[in-house]
Amino acid sequence: MIIESSITLDGPVKEVWEKLLDPACLKNCIPGCESVSVQSNGEFKGTVKVKIGPIKARFDVVLTIVEMQPPVRLVSKMQGRDRFHTGRFTQENQLALEEINPDRTRLTYTSNLSISGKIATFGERIFRAKAKEMEKNFLASLSDILKHEERKQ
Template sequence: MPEIVQNFEVNQPSKNVWEFLQNVPEVVNCIPGFSLIAQEGDNKYRGKVSIRLGPIVGSFEGEATIVESDNKKRFAKIEGQGLDRQGGSRASATVTYQIHDSDNGAIVDIVANLKLTGALAQMGRTGIVQDVADQLTKEFTKNLNNKLISAADNLDNKDIELGGEKPEIIKDSDSKTSISQNKNMELSATKLSLKIFLRLLLRLLGLKKKT
């Protein structure tokens, strides 16, 4: 049973990487040759995998189950099996991954134990499986980084849209000045009204206002 060990670094916080890896459809979209058919339970999925090992191409259909997931340790274990109906090959795998903090973001450690039967089993003994795993990991890392960066940018844009225009804040000194001006205007208006009222009253009485 070949054991494949991989690790890669992602320039995003480990928390974000862990949360993304819990979204199985998004993860599948990041892996070349993988496609999701259906989710058959909370932790069980059916899908297809097309892979080339040397001159042989295998097209597997099977299922994978998340048998362990630890949010605190950011560790998960997945078991899967599939059948290539055309070539008659079978494959089963147990995959574990764990996420660790790093200076630049997060490091993902992956260990996969594979069991191959049929024509692909002959290729599995030559080291070609390791080469294919290296290439898949490289492509997956690139796609994962792009997805996480895009998600972070969308979140920032939503924050800006929700924020809108900031309300104008009136400083305390400006507020006091405005209140003082309003009071002066009110006093001026009151004096003017009294002056007009007195003039009218004097006219009615036939008197002149003393200067």
């Protein structure tokens, strides 16, 4: 499934770029994220808890940067595997940043998500909707953090 969206964020392009690669920020923005760390090879590793009613999954996630043109374009691939073997997912992301003005940045985002295993077998209908919602929350949190950042300055 393809998730596409676009949002205007407070802050200059460079700052948004840094936030997007900042493990602490990512941890705060990804819904259910418990930890994020950067490995020596540049990969991001983390765990994300997803709960949908009685279904609980904890994904070990690895994010690999495939292509990067700081601070405007980032292509990454995320792979997650549930610790309880209920399923796994692969997500290919393409992200672009564009300056609207020195204080505002437009973020455009396309990702192709593929969930497999029991978790997908059983609740495709729900997981599609849930993934969309998680993505929405991610962008909302990011937007919030950036707003907050500006107030501090």
